[in-house]
Amino acid sequence: MTRILASFTxxxxxxxxxxxxxxxxxxxxxxxxxLSAAGSAPTGALGADRLSxxxxxxxxxxxxxxxxxxxxxxxxxxxxxxxxxxLPLLLAYPVSRAEVLIGKMGAxxxxxxxxxxxxxxxxxxxxxxxxxxxxxxxxxxxxxxxxSLLLGATFLGIGYALSAWSRRPSGAAGLAIGLWLVAVVxxxxxxxxxxxxxxxxxxTTRVFPYALIANPxxxxxxxxxAASGATAAAAGVGGAAGSIPIWDSLxxxxxxPIAALMLAIAAFRRVVP
Amino acid sequence: xxTTLKLSRLTKTYQGVKAxxxxxxxxxxxxxxxxxxxxGAGKSTMMKILLGLIPYDSGEVQVTxxxxxxxxxxxxxxxxxxxxxxxxxxxxxxxxxxxxRLRGEPVSAAAGLLDRVGLGSAAGRRIGTYSKGMRQxxxxxxxxxxRPELLVLDEPTxxxxxxxxxxxxxxxxxxxxxxxxxLLSSHALTEVEARTDRxxxxxxxxxxxxxxxxxxxxxxxxPTRLRVRPASGAGPALAAALAEGVPQADGALLIEVPDGGxxxxxxxxxxxxxxxxxxxxxxxxxxxxxxxxxRRDGQ
Numbered sequence: 001m002t003r004i005l006a007s008f009t010x011x012x013x014x015x016x017x018x019x020x021x022x023x024x025x026x027x028x029x030x031x032x033x034x035l036s037a038a039g040s041a042p043t044g045a046l047g048a049d050r051l052s053x054x055x056x057x058x059x060x061x062x063x064x065x066x067x068x069x070x071x072x073x074x075x076x077x078x079x080x081x082x083x084x085x086x087l088p089l090l091l092a093y094p095v096s097r098a099e100v101l102i103g104k105m106g107a108x109x110x111x112x113x114x115x116x117x118x119x120x121x122x123x124x125x126x127x128x129x130x131x132x133x134x135x136x137x138x139x140x141x142x143x144x145x146x147x148s149l150l151l152g153a154t155f156l157g158i159g160y161a162l163s164a165w166s167r168r169p170s171g172a173a174g175l176a177i178g179l180w181l182v183a184v185v186x187x188x189x190x191x192x193x194x195x196x197x198x199x200x201x202x203x204t205t206r207v208f209p210y211a212l213i214a215n216p217x218x219x220x221x222x223x224x225x226a227a228s229g230a231t232a233a234a235a236g237v238g239g240a241a242g243s244i245p246i247w248d249s250l251x252x253x254x255x256x257p258i259a260a261l262m263l264a265i266a267a268f269r270r271v272v273p
Numbered sequence: 274x275x276t277t278l279k280l281s282r283l284t285k286t287y288q289g290v291k292a293x294x295x296x297x298x299x300x301x302x303x304x305x306x307x308x309x310x311x312x313g314a315g316k317s318t319m320m321k322i323l324l325g326l327i328p329y330d331s332g333e334v335q336v337t338x339x340x341x342x343x344x345x346x347x348x349x350x351x352x353x354x355x356x357x358x359x360x361x362x363x364x365x366x367x368x369x370x371x372x373x374r375l376r377g378e379p380v381s382a383a384a385g386l387l388d389r390v391g392l393g394s395a396a397g398r399r400i401g402t403y404s405k406g407m408r409q410x411x412x413x414x415x416x417x418x419x420r421p422e423l424l425v426l427d428e429p430t431x432x433x434x435x436x437x438x439x440x441x442x443x444x445x446x447x448x449x450x451x452x453x454x455x456l457l458s459s460h461a462l463t464e465v466e467a468r469t470d471r472x473x474x475x476x477x478x479x480x481x482x483x484x485x486x487x488x489x490x491x492x493x494x495x496p497t498r499l500r501v502r503p504a505s506g507a508g509p510a511l512a513a514a515l516a517e518g519v520p521q522a523d524g525a526l527l528i529e530v531p532d533g534g535x536x537x538x539x540x541x542x543x544x545x546x547x548x549x550x551x552x553x554x555x556x557x558x559x560x561x562x563x564x565x566x567x568r569r570d571g572q
Contacts, residue, residue, distance in 0.1 A: 006374030010363065017362035017399075085358035089415075092324045092352040092425075093375045094344055273326050 003095045007103020008110075015073070015111045024069050024111055028119025031061055036126040051127040051137025055144050058123055059224040062116075062148045063217050067155040067184055069115065071176040073108040074159025077101070078268055079172040088273040097268045105156050105261065112152040120145055144224055150253045151220045155180075157260025164267035184217050209244050219252035275302045276335075277423045277454035278323065283332035285318055285478075292318045294478045295332065300423070300454045305445065307465040308458040309563060310475035316458040317355060319475070320425050323456075324352055337422050348376075351421035355428045355458075357412030361401030365392055365411055368400060372415040386414040391440065405432040413441065417448075424448065426457040430464065442468045466559040474566050482566050486559060493565050494532040495557035499542065501526045507548040514545055 015021055035057045081087040090100065124141055127134040159176055166172040191211055198204045212218045226246045278300040285293040293315045300306050308316045321327045323334055325342015339345040359368050369383040387396045390410040400408065409432045416424055424445075430438045442464065449455055459465050465472065472489060474482040482489050501518065502525045503511040511526060512518065518526030530538040535554070542552055557565075 002374050002377055006371050009374070010360070010367070010371040013367060014360060014362045084360065085354070085356065086360065088321065088324075088326055088354050089352060089357065089412075091326055092347060092350070092354075093372065094347040095375050273321075 003099045004103040004106070007095075007100050008106045011104045011107035012110055015107060020073060021111050021114060024073075024115035025118045027069070028065065028115040029122050031065060032058060032119040032123040033126065035061055036123045049127075049133040049136045050131035051124060051134035052140050053137075054123050054127050054134075055137055055140040056225065058120060058141075058144055059221055062144065062151070063221050064184055066112070066116075066148050066151050067217060068180055069112060070108070070152040070155035071159045071162075071180055073111060074156045075163050075172040075176040076169050077104050077108075077160045078163040078271060079167055079169045080163075082167050082271070082273070083169055087271070091273050098265045101160055101261070101264055101268055104160070105153065105264075108156050109149060109153060112156075113149060116145055116148050116152075120148075140224075140227070143227055147220055147223055147253055150257050151216060153257035154216045154253075154260045157257060157262075157264045160264035161260070161267040164264065164271050167271070183215060187215050188218065209248075212244065213248050213252045216253060216256040219249045219256070223249035223253055276300070277302055277304075277337055278456065279333070279335040280319075280323065281333045283319070283322065283329055283334060285315075285322060285327075285329045287318075291478045293322070293329070293475075296473075296475070296478070296480045298473055298480075298483070300456055302422075302454060303449050303452045304471065305449050305455040305457070305469040306471045306473060307469040308456060308473050308475065309462070309465065310458075311567065313477075314475040315478040316475060317427055318478075320352075320427050320456070320458070324350065324425060349422040351416040351418065351424045353412045353416045353424070353426040353429050355431070356405075357408055359400045359408060359411055362399060364397050364399050365403070365407075365414075366396040368411060369414055369418075372418055376419045378419050382418070386417055387411075389417065389444065390414045391437070406434060406437060409433055410437070413444070417444070420451070421453060423454045423456070426455065428458055428460065430459060430461055438464060462559045462563055472559070474563065476567060481569075482562070486562075489559070489562050490557055493557065493562045495561055495565055496529040496531050497535045497557065498555040499528040499530055499535075499538055500553040500555060501528060501542055501549055502551045502553075504548055504550045511545065511548045514548070515542070 036054050038057075078087075081090065091097070120141055124134075124138070127137065158179065159172075162175040162179065163169075163172040166175055191208060194203045194211075195208060212222060222244055223246060226244070226249065276299050278298070280296060280298045282295040282297055283293055284291065284295055296315070296319065298306070308319065310316050318327070322329045323336055323341050325336075325340070325346065334341045336346040337349040363371070365387055366383050369386055370380040373380050373382055384393070384396065387393050390413050392407060392410050392414065395403065395407060400411065403411070409429070413429065416426065430441055433441060438461075445455055445457075445468070455469075457465075457469070466486060471485050472483070473480060474489075482492060484492070500521070501511065501515065502523075508524060512520065515526055515528060518528045521527055528538060528542075539552070539554070542549055
C-alpha cells in the first residue's frame, strides 16, 4: 500500500508541475460553461429541469473529452520512464509493476476528478442560478461524475498499455490519438453506416446493441442517457438508449476499467528495461 | 565468509552474440569488487541480470541467497544505474521520499541522505536544474536507503569531480566496513586500484582475469619499472653502469625489470652506492595490467 501511495504521490506532483491539472481543469470548465449557456433552449419544451438537460449535453461532451484527457495523461506513463532512463532503477526496487501502474492510475484519476468536479460544478452552479428546480438534476449529475471517472479509468488503462507497447512517448502519443479517433468518432460512424445498410435487418436488431455495449464510450453514453430522464433531449445514439437494458451498459462501464488495467499490467510486464 | 552474490557459468546471448560467456563470480560480505572492461564488454548486462531486470540463458545466479529479481533479493539490493536519471519535475527531496516509500522507510530520512552526499542545500530544487554530478549524487543517496546487503553500482563516479569521488569512496568504505558487499564498474582504473578488494575483467563477455590486484599482477607477469636518479655529476657514470636504462627528461634512468627479477636489479643498483641519489620502484599498475589483458584479447 505504501508503495502504491509512493507512486501516487510522485505522479500527482508531476501532473501538477507539468500543468496537466491546470490544462484539464480549464478545458472542462470552459466546455461546461459553454454548454450550460447554449443548452438552455429545450428546457421549456421538455419540461425537464435545467440541470437534467445540461447533464444530457455534458454526457455528449464527456464522451469526447474524458477519453481524450485520460489518454493525454496516460501516454507517457511507461514510454516516458523508458525514454528518461528511469525505468531500470524503478524496477530494481521492491515494487511490483502492478503497484506502479495502480499508483499512476490513482494519481491520473485524481487529476481527472478535479477537472470533472470543476467542470460539472460550474455547470451545476450555472443551472441552479437560473432555475431553482435544477436541484432535482443533482443525482443525474452525480451519476455522470462517477461514470465519467470509470470511463476515464478505462482509457487510462488502455493508454498505459499503448505506452508500454510503443516504448517511445512520440509513438505512444500517436497511438493514443489514433485510438481516440477510432473508439470515440469512427466507431459510431461505422455503426451508423451499418444501420443504414442493414435497415431493420440482422445487424440493426442483433449486432448493433452489442456493438454499442462493447465500446466503453458508447456504453457510458447509453448508461447516462438511459438513467437520466432527459433521454429525449439527446439525439443520435441516445435514441437507442431505451432499447438496451441499463444493466448491460452499467456492466460494460464497470468491467472495462478492470479489463483495461489488466491489459496495461500485462503490457507493462512484457517491457524489458 | 558468507556469500552475498554468487554467479556461476552465467551465459547470456543477444541475437546470436554472446554478451556474457560462462562468467563466474562470488562476492562475500563486506567485499568490494570492481568490474572492468571496455564499453560493450558485458558489465551492464551482468548487473542487469543480477538485479533481475533481464533474463539470462544459462548458469546460476544467487543474490543474497535468493533468485535475482525476487522480492527478497530486491529488498536487500541497491542499484545505481549508469547515468542515473530522475524525473526533472521533482525536487531532490521529493525524489528520495519516493524511493524511501518504495522501501518502506520513513520519508524523514531524505534530508539526512541528501546531506550525506553533499546535496543538502539543493534538496528543494528541481532535479531538472541539477548538474550531471548532482544527479549522480541523488543516485548514490537512493542507493544508501535501508542498509542494503549488496550495492550494484554502474560507473558510479562518472561525472563526479575528484573531491566528490574521494567522498564517494569514503562512503563506500564505511558501507563495506558495516558488512555491505559492493560490486561496481568503472573506467577510472586508478581509483578502483586503491579502493577495491578484488577485480574482474571482462572482454566481449568473457572473463579474462579475476582476483586481487596482486593475483592479477602475478598472472600478467608484467615488468616492474625502476626509476633511478643519479647523484649530482654521476649521470654519465650511472648510464654506463646501467646500460639497459632509458634516460628520461628529468635525468633519471628507467629500467624495466622482468617479473621476478626485481630484487636482483635492486641489489645491482644499491651496489653502485654514491652514484645513486634515489630509486623509485613502480609495480605494474592496474592500467598496465588492463591494457595487457585487453591486448592479449585482440582489442
